[in-house]
Amino acid sequence: MTYQDVKPGEVLLAVDNISLSFGAVRAISDVSFDINKGEIRAIIGPNGAGKTSMLNCINGFYHPQQGTITYKGQKRSAMKPYEAAAQGIARTFQNVALFKGMSTLDNIMTGRNLKMKSGIFSSMLWYGGAQKEELEHRRYVEDIIDFLEIQAIRKTPVGRLPYGLQKRVELGRALAAEPELLLLDEPMAGMNLEEKEDMCRFILDVNDEFGTTICLIEHDMGVVMDISDRVMVLDYGGKIGDGVPAEVRANQQVIDAYLGGGH
Amino acid sequence: MFYREAGQFKSSYKEDQAIFPILQDRVGIAAILLFAYIAIPFVMSDYLIGAIMTPFLILALAAIGLNILTGYAGQISLGTGAFMAVGAFSAYKFATFSIMLGGAEATLPLVVTILLAGVVTAIVGIMFGIPSLRIKGFYLAVATLAAQFFIEWLLVKVGWFTNYSPSGVITAPPLVILGFEFNTPAEKYLFTLTFVAAMALLAKNLVRSHIGRGWMAIRDMDIAAEIIGFRPLQTKLSAFAVSSFFCGVAGALWAFVHLGTVEPEAFGINRSFAILFMVIIGGMGSILGSFIGAAFITLLPIFLNNVPPLIGWNIGVDMIAHLEFMIFGVLIIFFLIVEPHGLARLWTIGKEKLRSWPFPY
Ligand SMILES: Nc1ncnc2c1ncn2[C@@H]1O[C@H](COP(=O)(O)OP(=O)(O)OP(=O)(O)O)[C@@H](O)[C@H]1O
Numbered sequence A: 001m002t003y004q005d006v007k008p009g010e011v012l013l014a015v016d017n018i019s020l021s022f023g024a025v026r027a028i029s030d031v032s033f034d035i036n037k038g039e040i041r042a043i044i045g046p047n048g049a050g051k052t053s054m055l056n057c058i059n060g061f062y063h064p065q066q067g068t069i070t071y072k073g074q075k076r077s078a079m080k081p082y083e084a085a086a087q088g089i090a091r092t093f094q095n096v097a098l099f100k101g102m103s104t105l106d107n108i109m110t111g112r113n114l115k116m117k118s119g120i121f122s123s124m125l126w127y128g129g130a131q132k133e134e135l136e137h138r139r140y141v142e143d144i145i146d147f148l149e150i151q152a153i154r155k156t157p158v159g160r161l162p163y164g165l166q167k168r169v170e171l172g173r174a175l176a177a178e179p180e181l182l183l184l185d186e187p188m189a190g191m192n193l194e195e196k197e198d199m200c201r202f203i204l205d206v207n208d209e210f211g212t213t214i215c216l217i218e219h220d221m222g223v224v225m226d227i228s229d230r231v232m233v234l235d236y237g238g239k240i241g242d243g244v245p246a247e248v249r250a251n252q253q254v255i256d257a258y259l260g261g262g263h
Numbered sequence B: 001m002f003y004r005e006a007g008q009f010k011s012s013y014k015e016d017q018a019i020f021p022i023l024q025d026r027v028g029i030a031a032i033l034l035f036a037y038i039a040i041p042f043v044m045s046d047y048l049i050g051a052i053m054t055p056f057l058i059l060a061l062a063a064i065g066l067n068i069l070t071g072y073a074g075q076i077s078l079g080t081g082a083f084m085a086v087g088a089f090s091a092y093k094f095a096t097f098s099i100m101l102g103g104a105e106a107t108l109p110l111v112v113t114i115l116l117a118g119v120v121t122a123i124v125g126i127m128f129g130i131p132s133l134r135i136k137g138f139y140l141a142v143a144t145l146a147a148q149f150f151i152e153w154l155l156v157k158v159g160w161f162t163n164y165s166p167s168g169v170i171t172a173p174p175l176v177i178l179g180f181e182f183n184t185p186a187e188k189y190l191f192t193l194t195f196v197a198a199m200a201l202l203a204k205n206l207v208r209s210h211i212g213r214g215w216m217a218i219r220d221m222d223i224a225a226e227i228i229g230f231r232p233l234q235t236k237l238s239a240f241a242v243s244s245f246f247c248g249v250a251g252a253l254w255a256f257v258h259l260g261t262v263e264p265e266a267f268g269i270n271r272s273f274a275i276l277f278m279v280i281i282g283g284m285g286s287i288l289g290s291f292i293g294a295a296f297i298t299l300l301p302i303f304l305n306n307v308p309p310l311i312g313w314n315i316g317v318d319m320i321a322h323l324e325f326m327i328f329g330v331l332i333i334f335f336l337i338v339e340p341h342g343l344a345r346l347w348t349i350g351k352e353k354l355r356s357w358p359f360p361y
């Protein structure tokens, strides 16, 4: 497969007419949208609208029954999540999915796994190749730890951390992969105001400094309208709005979905 | 004696990543090794060395093997005994086959024989690990149990494995390295110690590398592990391979160094369970714990046999056996429910307390 290099502002990923059902439940019906390189793209919608399912399709965890996904100018065939990861798609989860038995440092180090090549034998012998590689990646991970301001919990098993910090570590693990496209599923859910502000700052900084394209799902409208370049709105699996925040805010269908409907 | 890292500032990630970053740990390990190499052969009787120390070390190696699979990679196995048997019998086949080909002088070097036996076991382990891609937990345990019975049955039924020995018993060749023959229990113990210490070091390196992190990631949350790029197939099968390699080497040592003559029954389901208990009691996901667990399970029966009479409490032999089962049972339930990281974890907590003692804040 040959992926084209995508310049900022061009389409990085395009979803065309995808539909996904689980038995009788139609999670996504005939949705198309695209994500431009370098932008912050939000997906919003009431509970059960199909937002998480959309991210799951993008990173190869679900396979839509209809429609196509084009990534970097290349139509993607059904792929496994680890293949999507290898192509530069990283994500965080709605319910934190960290490795509970491991420390913050080790969790973030796992994010670099695709870049670490030492085999079993050189890892066993350690001194020489494996150690050198480990140190190289450790340096990168320490930069992420500094960036996310979590130096103090470097060695703490993540199972013992409060929820807000766990979300931060999970972001760190995704960043460690140096992704081209970062998918964030409700990165601020369950956080207090101060934690939300920190998280917003991190997201904006990542987007700014590394040029990482970000697609995020978020329920907090204030946050979404503040930080996103474009917003797509899903309701009952269908797309009901798409555009810059001001357009979406003025969209009557969107207002109805949020105010009416009893969600 | 203070155990703390205060004042030991690590100026580089390299130091922080050293295998034993705290000075007292390094001193401790060095002291244990010195003790094991120098004091034990002099102080302990040949009988105790042969009956306790050597089997303890070999079982610890098997426990490391199982710990890699179950403690680190989260794949439960009840086939450890069978994998040890594969190691023992393939070492036997390699040794006797090379003698057959080239006469006694041309026999493969002992260390090569043992390592090759480990490789064969790794391959067998991979084969029996394939179901783990589809099934988990209880069902995987049952599948490995099937492996246990199948391999045992095969080794008893197919004469080729024992070179058609009528009794099904195999006899190991003499232990010779570069012309030196390991004869006395102390010599055999030192040979085992070297082998086991070296392999424990390799295991420790592996579990702290990115490969070990992959195993733990699959253990803690397999879906997330796959989504960040670990391939479930490679990750699980590499754990089966490495784990079986260790168990195979342990089996070869058990046959060649500890027992000398051995039959498949020595590697039955009881052996599998004993090693699983070592891992649970010692601590899942801990190399040190594998040693602690092996020591515990080897020593408890001896302790029960000797201590009650000493304090004038005469309990019968079967009472001791019952007591043994009861203590194991209670401990296993305790550790499974309360502290899955076993005795090794209690040791770590103790160290953490000491580190901040006497001012915890
Ligand atoms: N694996 C699955 N099996 C069956 N149904 C599913 C599965 N995943 C999602 N669904 C269904 O698809 C629909 C959309 O779910 P999804 O999780 O994508 O919603 P969401 O927009 O992320 O909602 P929320 O805001 O609550 O996270 C729901 O009706 C859900 O029950």
Ligand SMILES: [Mg+2]
Pocket: A051, A052, A053, A094, A185
């Ligand atoms: Mg969701």
